[in-house]
Amino acid sequence: MASMRDIKRRKGSIQSTQQITKAMKLVSTVKLQRAKARAEQSRYYFNCMFETMQSILSKAKTVNHPYLRAGNSDKKAIILITSNRGLAGGYNSNVIKLITKGEFRKEDLEIYAIGKKGKDTLQRYGYEIKADGSDIVEEPVYQDAQEISRRLLESYTNGEIGEIYLAYTSFKNTVSHEPTLLKLLPVEMEDQDMEELDPQLENKEARALMNFEPADEEALTMLIPKYITSLIYGGLVESVASENGARMQAMDSATSNAEDMISDLTLLYNRARQGSITQELTEIIAGAEAIS
Amino acid sequence: MADERNFQVKIITPERVFYDEKAVMVEFNTTEGEIGIYKNHVPTTVIIKPGILKITEENQVKKAALHSGFVEILQDKVTILAETVEWPEEIDESRAEAAKNRAIERLKSKTPETDVARAETALQRAIARIQANKI
Numbered sequence: 001m002a003s004m005r006d007i008k009r010r011k012g013s014i015q016s017t018q019q020i021t022k023a024m025k026l027v028s029t030v031k032l033q034r035a036k037a038r039a040e041q042s043r044y045y046f047n048c049m050f051e052t053m054q055s056i057l058s059k060a061k062t063v064n065h066p067y068l069r070a071g072n073s074d075k076k077a078i079i080l081i082t083s084n085r086g087l088a089g090g091y092n093s094n095v096i097k098l099i100t101k102g103e104f105r106k107e108d109l110e111i112y113a114i115g116k117k118g119k120d121t122l123q124r125y126g127y128e129i130k131a132d133g134s135d136i137v138e139e140p141v142y143q144d145a146q147e148i149s150r151r152l153l154e155s156y157t158n159g160e161i162g163e164i165y166l167a168y169t170s171f172k173n174t175v176s177h178e179p180t181l182l183k184l185l186p187v188e189m190e191d192q193d194m195e196e197l198d199p200q201l202e203n204k205e206a207r208a209l210m211n212f213e214p215a216d217e218e219a220l221t222m223l224i225p226k227y228i229t230s231l232i233y234g235g236l237v238e239s240v241a242s243e244n245g246a247r248m249q250a251m252d253s254a255t256s257n258a259e260d261m262i263s264d265l266t267l268l269y270n271r272a273r274q275g276s277i278t279q280e281l282t283e284i285i286a287g288a289e290a291i292s
Numbered sequence: 293m294a295d296e297r298n299f300q301v302k303i304i305t306p307e308r309v310f311y312d313e314k315a316v317m318v319e320f321n322t323t324e325g326e327i328g329i330y331k332n333h334v335p336t337t338v339i340i341k342p343g344i345l346k347i348t349e350e351n352q353v354k355k356a357a358l359h360s361g362f363v364e365i366l367q368d369k370v371t372i373l374a375e376t377v378e379w380p381e382e383i384d385e386s387r388a389e390a391a392k393n394r395a396i397e398r399l400k401s402k403t404p405e406t407d408v409a410r411a412e413t414a415l416q417r418a419i420a421r422i423q424a425n426k427i
Contacts, residue, residue, distance in 0.1 A: 038307070041307065041308055041309070042306045042307065044309065045304045045306050045373060046306075048304060048364070048371055048373055049373055052337060052362070052364055052373070055337075056337070141307075142305075142307065142375065146375075210335045210336065210337055210364075211334060211335060211336040211337070212336070212337050212338075213322065213323075213324050213337070213338045213339075214323055214324060214339070219337065219339065222323070222339050222362075223339070223362060226360075226361070226362070226373075226375070229375075230306065233306050
């Protein structure tokens with residue numbers, strides 16, 4: 001049996017770890033509240049954007065627009081949104097798995113990494129990191145998304161890349177987050193899971209009669225970049241919310257695990273203490289008997 | 293009686309819901325020119341150019357600088373999806389003035405590398421900001 005002192009020391013170290021995890025949990029809870037509010041606010045914008053895009057696309061089915069066709073290049077660009085810091089459970093590895101375990105060929109990919117963890121991991125695996133925007137994750141603003149989408153669309157129109165994907169973690173609620181791979185370009189017409197995202201798809205008939213100024217094709221050229229930007233922005237804010245949610249959960253379970261370990265060790269410590277007292281007593285009695 | 297003329301106007305940016313009230317008329321600048329919308333407009337989607345947004349409510353007029361985005365007009369509802377929109381009190385006039393001069397400068401000293409379209413939008417944006425602030 002370990003000595004009393006060893007057990008005590010071990011307990012102390014676990015206790016201080018627990019204090020840290022507890023503090024981290026509180027911090028990420030606060031951050032989560034903020035990120036969640038932002039994600040919810042931007043969701044409304046995103047839904048409206050999506051509805052409008054769908055109605056335009058359903059009208060413009062026959063239009064042969066470059067954004068609706070696959071590019072000539074085999075190259076695929078992936079925007080990967082991860083966190084800058086670890087200790088968030090499976091948050092980062094789950095998103096990265098979408099890329100490493102997916103059907104992509106490593107040589108075809110260009111990674112636009114947002115978040116240090118994803119960048120470092122993929123770099124280690126030997127992926128080509130085209131750009132790194134790690135500082136965006138802390139406080140994503142719309143301009144960041146604009147900048148990224150501008151760059152990507154430029155290389156898309158130049159024919160350097162043929163497809164654009166977005167890998168992020170979608171925020172369902174505080175406890176459930178889902179790593180998601182979204183195809184940004186070429187724009188795909190039907191995206192089934194959006195129906196559930198937006199239950200109040202109203203005015204369906206009104207939409208069918210919608211006019212566009214300027215005409216369809218020109219409108220597409222102007223709207224698609226905005227659409228992509230809003231998707232990227234949505235991905236950013238949702239990922240930040242998910243990151244904090246994941247970290248909160250991870251830290252919560254770490255705290256309760258520490259609690260368990262401490263109670264086990266307390267039991268062990270008390271047993272060791274009792275044992276040593278009993279032993280001392282027996283020794284004293286034995287000594288006293290020997291003298292008399 | 294007044295209710296017959298009112299319709300819902302919603303202005304949404306990625307960061308917040310900017311405006312959500314009933315109004316009699318909204319006016320703004322689009323790629324096809326300036327337009328004003330009353331209730332029962334034909335359903336239309338238009339794309340915004342930098343300019344002044346004017347919302348006429350029952351008993352007051354509100355103005356804002358509207359820079360980019362698009363508008364979805366339905367018969368009894370107008371939704372403006374704006375990337376940037378500001379109330380006059382949120383605008384820093386000296387900054388807008390500086391941006392205007394910068395854009396003019398860039399357009400004057402045109403070199404082949406100058407992104408003319410971008411400089412022009414910047415100029416329009418600055419002008420819209422300054423005008424919105426004056427009223």
